[in-house]
Amino acid sequence: MPRDILTLPAPAKLNRMLHITGRRADGYHTLQTLFQFLDVGDTLHFSVRDDGIIGLAPAIAGVPHEDNLIVRAAQALHAETGCHLGVDIQLDKCLPMGGGLGGGSSNAATTLLALDRLWGLRLSRDRLAALGLRLGADVPVFVHGHAAWAEGIGERLTPVELDTPWFVVLHPGVTVATASVFNALQLTRDTPPISMARALQGGAPWRNDCQVTVCERYPEVARAIEWLSGFAPTMLTGTGACLFARLTDERQADSILQRVDPGWHAFKAKGCNLSPLHAALGCRLPPAAGQAEAP
Structure with a gap:
């Protein structure tokens, strides 16, 4: 037992x-x-x-x-x-x-x-x-x-400490192989390093260097990004295939979800600076280096 x-x-x-x-x-x-x-x-x-x-x-x-x-x-x-x-x-x-x-x-x-x-x-x-x-x-x-x-x-x-907006996260129904993205010849691998302070203070637009490669290899991801970008700024997460749009409020998220292509899977979520796992374990958020809102 x-x-x-x-x-x-x-x-x-x-x-x-x-x-x-x-x-x-x-x-x-x-x-x-x-x-x-x-x-x-x-x-x-x-x-x-x-x-x-x-x-x-x-x-x-x-x-x-x-x-x-x-x-x-x-x-x-x-x-x-x-x-x-x-x-x-x-x-x-x-x-x-x-x-x-x-x-x-x-x-x-x-x-x-x-x-x-x-x-x-x-x-x-x-x-x-x-x-x-x-x-x-x-x-x-x-x-x-x-x-x-x-x-x-x-x-x-x-x-x-990041802003904690609502997001719509969309999965366009394809599985992206991480290894194939990182091994792609066309992948950008020479982005000049920036300081954390510059990133947090909006000194450089936030982007994902994997996004171009993933969109070239997976047209459905490119189509989903184009569609969701019509509502709010949209970006790939990790090596994909999911993408996310940062929204002004939960109502905007609900409105977008009502229009999603039936072949795609989408959900709304709130950003968290303390992991829900650690909240469940009773842990506290440690001191953070800065606060930033997406450029």
Whole structure:
């Protein structure tokens, strides 16, 4: 019988801007980006077991059990701490895969924080983030749980205070392969680095360097961006395929959602500077470096 049960959100993120500034010898790209959370995402339910087994249901089509980031996060905690407890995890999947919303990374971060609590490990946030970085470059921002200016491959984080508008997030029904975007010859990789202060103060327009490449390779993404741009400034998040429009209020979001192409999936969401995961865990937002509204 399970001893403890915990239900937690795994929120989506947006890249409010994304500049690619170079490419390292190991093939990873260096970047500058602004991460912000949304008040929507997946939900995970954790039930502790005594036998060390890590169970996950339902299985995700096309993703072997051992390759799932949720399972890998739990296994990383086993390896790091020698803990002999196990867990049954139920995933209520809401976020589209390959959408640029960070769903897999967010699932991994929620798993790390949930099991640290349920297994009584009491690891520091920095140690959990370091474990998360082995799983993916976006995992640390979900572990730390605050909107952030990120550099390096996305792991060097500085907390920031961004505006928290309503967004319409639109998925045009295609799956974008991240590797194919980052390996594309035409991808911009030489955007000059800017300071965090300049980005936050509107010294440079916010954009996504992946957007042109994704639109060239996925015409449906280009069509969706053109359509949503007719209502409000629109940008790709991450390497796509999701795009988002920053809106003045919730009513504008509701109006747009009534007009979305039936072949697309869209939803409204509110920007958050404190991750809904950390709000659920009772964490507080740390001091931020600045406040910014999208240029």
